[in-house]
Amino acid sequence: MAPSDMSATITDHMTTVARDLESASTALANEFVRQYVSTTESGSVDRQAPVEAFDMAVRVIGLCADGLADRGAGAELPAGRGARVALQGKPVAEAVEWLRLLERVVADHVLGHATAGRDQIRAVLGRLAELFDVLCTRELESFTSTYNELAGWQARVGTDLLSCLIAGPAVDASTVNDQARMLNINPHQRFRAVAAYHDPAPTAQQWVRARRRIMEVLWRHDPRREILIRERRGLLLALVPIDRAGPGLVELLTRMLDDEPGRSLFVSAGEPGATLPAAGHSCRQALSALEISIYRDQRGQVTQCTDVILEVLLAHNRWVSKRLIETRIGQLVEKPHLLDTLRVYISCDMALQRTAEELVVHPNTVAYRLRQIATLTGRDMRRITDIGDLNVALMAYDAIQMRRDREEARTDLRARLFA
Template sequence: MAPSGTSHATADHMTAVSRELSSASTALANEFVRQYVSTTDSGSVDRQAPVEAFEMAVHVIDLCANGLVDRPPSGGTPPGGMPATGPPSGRGARMALQGKPVAEAVEWLRLLERVVTDHVLAHATGGMDEIRAVLGRLAELFDVLCTRELESFTATYNELAGWQARVSTDLLSCLIAGPVVDASTVNDQARMLNINPHQRFRAVAAYHDPAPTSQQWVRARRRIMEVLWRHDPRREILLRERRGLLLALVPIEREGPGLVDLLTTMLDGEPGRALFVSAGEPGQSLSAAGHSCRQALSALEISIYRDQRGQVTQCTDVILEVLLAHNRWVSKRLIETRIGQLVEKPHLLDTLRVYIACDMALQRTAEELVVHPNTVAYRLRQIATLTGRDMRRITDIGDLNVALMAFDAIQMRRDREEARTDLRARLFA
């Protein structure tokens, strides 16, 4: 049956071309294999076995021959007259599984289209209108076939991406949790994700404040991921996130600028006004990188408490605070034995904190507190009397400074218990 909307001459010509394609399908398939294998050897297309390529070509040529002369009633098939069956091959799905570019899912079809088109032109017997009609129909048919391969690629790619995201999230969750993880289990899961587990990894955490909308978080996340991917073009990154909070485990043995330098440069711009970022110490392998995740989250909590947005807080910068935050008994004892008498006198605690921050300079402290220098001197005498410390001795000031860190650590733990900054709990929610 001739396709609707065509003249009898065009229909007859299409029927003749259809018969010609059917009789020449073996020769055309062999020509396709010859060109296809040659292209494969050049490295631009993934290698396929010649027999498989031949069978794909014969099948597609038969579909085209049938499509030239037979288009079932409207609604029976997709546009172009292809039968309502699956794609002509599983190549699109295979390319997705192999991590190949999407173009390789349809490149073989475009090569076969050129072979078929060249054959039609070489054996053309009708007028220009009939030839244009045949070439137009062939283009439609190959477009449908390419669309199906792309749909196959997309469906498999999305399924694979979802699976990889789940495995990545589960693996990172195990590392964050704390208990020792069996190295062989970690290595096996890493290889499933095409990640080399025997390299050094470093954790990076980011927190958006105030709580972002979905669009704000998408923009912030994209900026962060652009930095991480620039550092690691291979994308061997493990990731876990909730809106406003992200934890990534990133390989660090890469050429170019360091990870912290790239993040610092990013924070110099607009993202720095809303982002807190921290980094843990590198682990020697993936299975040993759990401590880096916990360090990064602890450093991030301290960064949030201190309002250190727009900069990268490394665990080594706040190592004492991290230790105090995870040892409540030590923190309480430091407070009781050093500044216990000041806890109920916030103005003295504030004066002590500013005095230390101003390098024990009386005039600068007064200016920072917006009080008279004599007031500062009086308060310092009160602090000395209550704590038994000499406010001019470096060792005594150091002791008091550690006690202030312990005080902040206790306050931070209280915030965590009230579910305000318990970042690990938020990630696992």
């Protein structure tokens, strides 16, 4: 048979199959509904009203008949199922499963009523496959478009909600609860803030890798993903539900920092809040603890607010900090070597030899400096109470330095988040 005769035969057969599909559309739609509802009851597909499924099937079968007869195939996708699946938060596969099921029903009908040769049947099935591929592609595009819009909206609402909690002033609990429910988050559970900072300043690629490691930990802790996040490159703040089974949040973060991320990440945690509206203080605590962690170069570990609670209080009360410095170590401020010696002496548990080794000086030098400190401050360097008093003054000194850095826009983490 000549190629032109073969082409004409295939075209005639496609027209015949198109007429057959049009006449059998009701029966095929009923068969599709029967199989679709049966699959739905087994739990693998989202349940849909049989009447609606029937109408969708009839329209798709009509589009297939038009395509086989060259009458303008697949002009419009019937029902926009993909967009609805995205809005319902269902997996993307459910946007096209119904089409693939209908394709099998139609293909089985074509094969069951085939009277032509193999080449004609193969051509018809190939054309049907192309038509259903087009329909599936449009459903997936509908899903993707709606999903992206929804994800963007959710990100904006979540960011705005977390920003409101970070800001400080009391927030209306009903407003917070309403926004949380819009995001499918239960606001009546305990939340805890964690913050992470990458140093040195990361490239976009470095931050993507670090952020992915952090989010893997957070999602492992909270598979339901009821997490609120605000971030800038190199800085992330997350408000995480904590009443979850398995290892605690701090434990999981500590394990992560034992690996490669610990060389570049500072991580902190605030105290839990009883509910989402009450969790703003946890955000502020996490950021304050993170600032202290950065100042002390405590990378590779989780600094909890309770670990640095005194420093946090001093950092937020400048008058108290200044008075502590003036009345305890005011005479040492202009003598950095004495301040360093005092700091190391305290960190070495008042052990003279260890202090000398840490400072890389002779023990007699340390002893001489300690006598100078005692003279200038009026404190006994062997008494625990006096040493404790001086240690608090050193914390106040660090708090003032941190405050100065913050005012010079070097460590104001809250300002960076809101930039």
